[in-house]
Amino acid sequence: MANATVISITGRAWARDAEGNVRELSVGDTLQEGEVLETSDNGSAQLDFGDGQDPILIEGGEQVAMTPELDVDEIVDASEFAALDEDLEALLAALDDDSIDLLDVLDATAAGAGPGGAADGGHSFVRLARIAEDTDPLAFDFGMTDLDGLPEEEGGALLAGDLGPDADPSLIVTLQPALALEVSAEASAGQVAFSIGSVTNFDGLDPSLGGTVSYAITGGNENGYFTLGQDADGNPALVLTETGAEAIRNGQFDPAGSSVTVTGTQTIGPFTVQASDTASIDVPMPEPSLDVSVDAALELDSSADAQAGQTAFTIHSETDLAGTRS
Structure with missing residues (x-):
């Protein structure tokens, strides 16, 4: 099984199954065989296949199908390398000898689509496991077109139509x-x-x-x-x-x-x-008020005591500012 665990995400990433169901991925989620990983434009996702190898970084706007070819658990017998060496030697000899027809040397499957490519001539994303020497990590460019949001893929991967061709949220x-x-x-x-x-x-x-x-x-x-x-x-x-x-x-x-x-x-x-x-909104306005009172204050023992300027009344006032500034 080509299961992979998402260990980091930049931007957004989604997984689409064979039925067209789409789910957004988070760190820790697992991609199952048959699902297609989609990354947003300018985003990326890092996958761990649990095989002890370095994680694989999938750049933004990419699509990677979880196919059986991604499985690296199969142990390779050393005899396979010897068989490959013999085939290579035979091919090199045929190239140097004009009397030998290359079609007689090559296997029938070598002329058609095989594990190295899709039947329609497209790319299949195969992770190389049968390497007999140490190599530096490789950065893979899948050559996809920059897309906004969910990317598209011809021939059954995630399409905008899968989100509803006439969708207008x-x-x-x-x-x-x-x-x-x-x-x-x-x-x-x-x-x-x-x-x-x-x-x-x-x-x-x-x-x-x-x-x-x-x-x-x-x-x-x-x-x-x-x-x-x-x-x-x-x-x-x-x-x-x-x-x-x-x-x-x-x-x-x-x-x-x-x-x-x-x-x-x-x-x-x-x-x-x-x-x-x-x-x-309507807000209440403060309602300040003023209270005025007048009291009699003139005190005379006789009318002859009346003089100009004597206080006849006192006036008092009280103001309620109702919260306004004085």
Whole structure:
């Protein structure tokens, strides 16, 4: 069996079985005989065949089929080398003798497709095991075309069509106001101002190909009232910054800054989908008040005591700033 264990991944890598099922690979996963390893553009994967040899590095945009030829467990008898030497000597002699027909020297199988190549003339990825001397590690270039996302292979390997020839995944992002304040004085940094949600339409693609949705503030928020955070349940949300909370408490919250746009981005295999939503919140404004009282203060024993400038009334006032700055 040509089983291999993935010991490192750069970028992304997938395995496709004979039925066309695709699974994304992680370090520690095992590739079974009959599966095809696919690496993303600019990615790579390192495989350990458990044979005591150095791991094999598969570069980005490559495809390697796990075929029986990859098995290196078979012990090679030394007599096979002697047989190969005899065949080589006979071939060299035939090349020097014009009277000998090379077709009489070569085996019948040497003229057609054999273990060294595929029946359609393509390449088969055979790992050489029958080497009688030490060699330096070799870097193999399979000559594949650079591809974006999942690579394609003619003749039964991973095709874009296997992901759905008409696949058109999409993403919906929702932004909902969530700030609950009775009075402006209750505003504080970290309070949830908006809840963020999303729904993915995979359009027939395997949901396991979908990555996590990432969010970014892409509009509004010029005053820096909000930032990305989480609600009490760990769900994505926009929360008040200290700037936003202070503006609410002081009655200086700019209504134009209450609107904000959030964009979500998700990778689904070779696809990247985006969606945005915009919402705004209403915040309570502080209500400062003024209380004025007037009390009689003129005290005269007789009218003859009345003089200009005597206090007739006292006036008192009390201001409630309701959290605003004095």
